[in-house]
Amino acid sequence: MKKIVFFTLLAVFCSVIALSPLEARGAARQKTVLMVLTGVGLIPNTYKQTGFWAEEFVVPFRLFRQAGHKVIVASLAGGRMPVDPGSIDPKIVGDAHAREWRRDLDKARSALNTVSLSRIKLEKVDAVFVVGGHGVMWDLTDSVEMQAALRTLFLSGKIVSAVCHGPGAFVRVTLPDGRFMLEGTRVAGFSTLEEEQVGMTKIVPYCLEEELKKASGGRYECGEPWTSFVITDGRIVTGQNPASSADTAKAVIELLKVAWKR
Template sequence: MPKALIILTSHDTLGDSGEPTGFYWEELAAPYWILSDAGYRVELASIKGGRPPADPSSEADEAVTAAVRRFWADDAAMHRLDHTERVEDVEVSGCDIVFLPGGHGTMWDLPESDALGALLARAWDAGAVVGAVCHGPAGLLAAKLSSGAPLVEGRRVAGFTNAEEDAVGLSDTVPFLLQERLKASGASFQCGPDWQSFAVSDGKLVTGQNPASSAEVARLMLEAANLPTVP
């Protein structure tokens, strides 16, 4: 059975605002079910382990999709979420796909995690598909290849845009603008219209722009997992 690893943020506060944040439910649930239904054994991890925090905005009625409701109703899925393994304890060998959902929490802890960066580099070197959506690509910033180059350097990458960050009123709250940091790391930043599904596959690196892109990222990851390994 092929294996997928989903890694979530453990950060629960929007900077100094005191407002809660965490991972975004749709960005976990849609890929979880698409991968699971495709025959993957899906495991969950987080930066600190245990139950990761969810962004309350992703629990609002307009944000809750059928995939989210299915996740909430599934005892096995919720048990996995309650007992995520710490990233530093995860054995990534044998993983065919490693995926980073977003949520604003990712902007604080994923880029600062040496353990995550090392895990992503090992997965990439082993030929795994590496995927991320929305703010999840912040975690890609932690990963450097054996050459020392950033994983995203010279590759087409999507993520939450400056315009979308402005629209949610958090451009001055997040520690950096994801679009700008990805470009500064050498990525060719790609985007579509605000809030519309947009995802890009560059070999075995698959990224998406926003919550609406979550399912498309999962589908592209499945396609990329069947590609020959390339540097």
């Protein structure tokens, strides 16, 4: 009986030892992605609703999770953030996508109870992903707290990424020497032509394309309207529009693989 117990315990011990390297390797591969949402649900001085764009959250969120990464969703104030109703309107995004984005938002409802950015331990973050939506232009762009977080992450060698209007959070970020964080960096973002096509050029507080050109030193690029266009330049990843959501997230995931190998 003692021999049976001994060999049983030995087998269990060996199994644990055999699995440990795999578990350790899996833990090493897992990175932390910080997704940041706008908290603006109503465009100032109008009755027009806005918020974060559903596709630009749910698709990257799903891809980051499928890749095995931890995802933290944050906003300036914390709590529930408004989704742009247009991003889940069948008349705008189509019946199939409207159903899909609504379903995915429901699945992510616990994560969408966002953490206040001030509570995030930035040293534990490997990549930041700013979700688009016109609201970004009214809160994240001029937020000193957002700028400080982006500056800290960039100077710490972390991945800085955004899609559509998300790069609007980057255009005012400066480094200790006074240079823009984006200076000399190829960058994408919602184009002026796309802004014209959605009838927002006279409503938005600034022209994103022009501000990205200014911050990058004229290195803004764009593709055809409403098609995926993503630029990876060093550790900065930017996507042009909602159609770029998946490819922007995939580019971040590829950079996270490189970070794991270092």
